[in-house]
Amino acid sequence: MIELLTPQEMSRADALAMEKGPHDGAGLMDRAGAAVADAVLARFAGAAGFDILCGPGNNGGDGYVVADLLRERGLDTKVWRLAMPRQGSDCEAVAARCHAECAPLEDYRPLPGRIAVDALFGAGLSKPVGGAAARVLGSLAETGVRVVAVDLPSGVSGATGQVLGIAAPAALTVTFFRRKPGHLLYPGRALCGETLVADIGIDARVLDEIAPRCFVNDPALWRAEWPVMEPDLHKYRRGHVGVFSGGPMATGAARLSARAAARIGAGAVTLLSPGAALAVNAMHLTSIMLRRVEEERELLEFHEERRPKAYVLGPGFGIGELTRRFAEAILQAQQGAGLVLDADAITAFAGDPQRLADAASKRRGDLFLTPHAGEYARLFPDLGGDDDLSKLDRARKAAAHMNAVVVYKGADTVIAAPDGRAAINANAGPHLATAGSGDVLAGMIAGLCARGMPGFEAAAAAVHLHGEAGNGCGAGLIAEDLPERLPEILRDYP
Ligand SMILES: NC(=O)C1=CN([C@@H]2O[C@H](COP(=O)(O)OP(=O)(O)OC[C@H]3O[C@@H](n4cnc5c(N)ncnc54)[C@H](OP(=O)(O)O)[C@@H]3O)[C@@H](O)[C@H]2O)[C@@H](O)CC1
Ligand SMILES: [K+]
Known part of the structure; x- marks a missing residue:
């Protein structure tokens, strides 16, 4: 059976995994970011550069990990941050050790030939996307810059597949452990592009406790x-x-x-x-x-x-x-x-x-x-x-x-x-x-x-x-x- 997890169930899976080890939150994030970086390199290694759009939560945290890994490869990489990382979050910890150059998201302009990594919001999307984030997502859709979404295209609800405000269509979405209903329900499914599910070291036995009730029809x-x-x-x-x-x-x-x-x-x-x-x-x-x-x-x-x-x-x-x-x-x-x-x-x-x-x-x-x-x-x-x-x-x-x-x-x-x-x-x-x-x-x-x-x-x-x-x-x-x-x-x- 292939389970689909609501964002709440996924955050419980993260929490149970941290509790049982061996990875803590930052360790899971390292693995999530590494999975995204691998997928980006496998498909787009020849791109002119990489713009990593980071939100304030842990989805942004994955983005900082991606940025560091691409920069270490000598690739032209820049972080555009919507806001400072949430205090005390795993995002704050990984952002603090990220060596990529950072600039405010509102200054970002999509450039053809570069790849945008969308790490603004994932499972924690809590309201319609507006302001600078909405402007940037709109400009990505207009310019046709290739987008790799971290977990979900920002703005797509993992629970429903509906767009809250706006979302930019991704060429590739890398999600973690299990897909969410929003990856399969339209319009979310169409916005995800190709979807990869990465193993980030969460033991499948956590599902015994979560007992999900939604599945892929496989x-x-x-x-x-x-x-x-x-x-x-x-x-x-x-x-x-x-x-x-x-x-x-x-x-x-x-x-x-x-x-x-x-x-x-x-x-x-x-x-x-x-x-x-x-x-x-x-x-x-x-x-x-x-x-x-x-x-x-x-x-x-x-x-x-x-x-x-x-x-x-x-x-x-x-x-x-x-x-x-x-x-x-x-x-x-x-x-x-x-x-x-x-x-x-x-x-x-x-x-x-x-x-x-x-x-x-x-x-x-x-x-x-x-x-x-x-x-x-x-x-x-x-x-x-x-x-x-x-x-x-x-x-x-x-x-x-x-x-x-x-x-x-x-x-x-x-x-x-x-x-x-x-x-x-x-x-x-x-x-x-x-x-x-x-x-x-x-x-x-x-x-x-x-x-x-x-x-x-x-x-x-x-x-x-x-x-x-x-x-x-x-x-x-x-x-x-x-x-x-x-x-x-x-x-x-x-
Ligand atoms: N260690 C872990 O747990 C792991 C987590 N992982 C990764 O974490 C992601 C989930 O992280 P998360 O729960 O921090 O939520 P996230 O999607 O970053 O957003 C929350 C922030 O965004 C804000 N915000 C929301 N909507 C907004 C809007 N429309 N407009 C503006 N702001 C908005 C929201 O604000 P608030 O609602 O608090 O006001 C809050 O500050 C998950 O998708 C996966 O990628 C993996 O690395 C595996 C390990
Ligand atoms: K995202």
């Missing part, structure tokens, strides 16, 4: 829960998925979900179609089964007879009362089944989210909600409109309120469980932003749920593999391609 997070294909597996033990189709003019989305559920390994998939759409669906289906379901009674009959393990409701389905009733019927069925509510099924509850929360509070199977930002804001207008909340906060609050795994989609999809665990996805490319891509994801989640993966892990695995499928296609991708990439990807997940 296979290590869910691999242990990946369903094993036993040699004598029967198709119904691999799980049956039911996917609701819309009317005759809106059937494609459900078929995309159904095909994705089948490709990710559900043993059987049935498309549940209104009578008027049976013919059009039948023309496009081969291994996927088809059954008329347009009333609750027909749904319950199917549920009793076929005992599906998961459903997808929403893609192309419409936003009426039937959508709400089908969702409630599945959540309240005696024989529990997973339910992925996507697209229209999310919007269907927009006027009355409490109705969904009430149904979900009694659920017997896993519930998944997969909103993009627009759907999220419709279902949760208060949370969606609260600018103090990060995407991570929003996903977590929605998950807790709805007793559901929430997959808050986007370039930085967040997966959140009702128990507070969360993962931020990092492998999705821009080609996935195409019509039908979300329908495929909904089907993949249902397929993995039907195969027996626990909810949070099923959703996280689906999001990651969906990203892999998109990367495998690249430019020209259409949603139909995504399920077809899965067999190749799944070779790594026998």
Whole structure:
């Protein structure tokens, strides 16, 4: 598992590391500064010179260490300080022994060909950046001088990825021990450029005490829960998925979900179609089964007879009362089944989210909600409109309120469980932003749920593999391609 630490958790990691040794605060800072200097030299050794922009806290302290190391190499290095180091800080100690020339930050002018090392603010960013720091960060962005950020681009919140005031885009960011959510959440992610994680001598066992609840969505997070294909597996033990189709003019989305559920390994998939759409669906289906379901009674009959393990409701389905009733019927069925509510099924509850929360509070199977930002804001207008909340906060609050795994989609999809665990996805490319891509994801989640993966892990695995499928296609991708990439990807997940 790759943990992501909030700035508070990171400062606790620093403190625990100092307590347990062998490095004290200045020792950790020496290692942090050395890691940045190594990265700078590896990429930019031929630059005309190096301007180290230092703030008053320990982020600035790292900057003084970098300046000294570059100066010792005989490189043209100058420190530009925003303010004197905070009294009694590790920054004060390392600044006192720094031999690089120092000048006030307000006199700094970015010069093309030189590298700017941004060590103004890191984990201790406490308010919007203004004054001389804001002017300098603005001029860096305007002149296009290459910037190496220490820990984070100054102005980017490590907790949320939001910019407080202003931040300058970095070509490279060097952070320490573990990344922070702000390295993966936009706009922070885009401002970081390439991100390196340096080992500064903090023992990973400090994480046992911190017990972080946020992770990179890497296979290590869910691999242990990946369903094993036993040699004598029967198709119904691999799980049956039911996917609701819309009317005759809106059937494609459900078929995309159904095909994705089948490709990710559900043993059987049935498309549940209104009578008027049976013919059009039948023309496009081969291994996927088809059954008329347009009333609750027909749904319950199917549920009793076929005992599906998961459903997808929403893609192309419409936003009426039937959508709400089908969702409630599945959540309240005696024989529990997973339910992925996507697209229209999310919007269907927009006027009355409490109705969904009430149904979900009694659920017997896993519930998944997969909103993009627009759907999220419709279902949760208060949370969606609260600018103090990060995407991570929003996903977590929605998950807790709805007793559901929430997959808050986007370039930085967040997966959140009702128990507070969360993962931020990092492998999705821009080609996935195409019509039908979300329908495929909904089907993949249902397929993995039907195969027996626990909810949070099923959703996280689906999001990651969906990203892999998109990367495998690249430019020209259409949603139909995504399920077809899965067999190749799944070779790594026998
Ligand atoms: N030994 C260690 O602990 C290690 C720490 N490490 C490094 O330390 C960094 C964290 O250090 P930190 O906690 O000192 O916070 P830092 O980011 O330097 O900023 C705090 C200062 O900035 C000020 N300030 C904040 N925002 C401002 C604004 N908008 N505009 C103006 N001022 C603002 C703030 O003022 P205040 O809020 O107190 O008024 C305070 O003076 C971390 O990112 C990593 O790089 C590594 O070396 C490993 C070992
Ligand atoms: K910084």
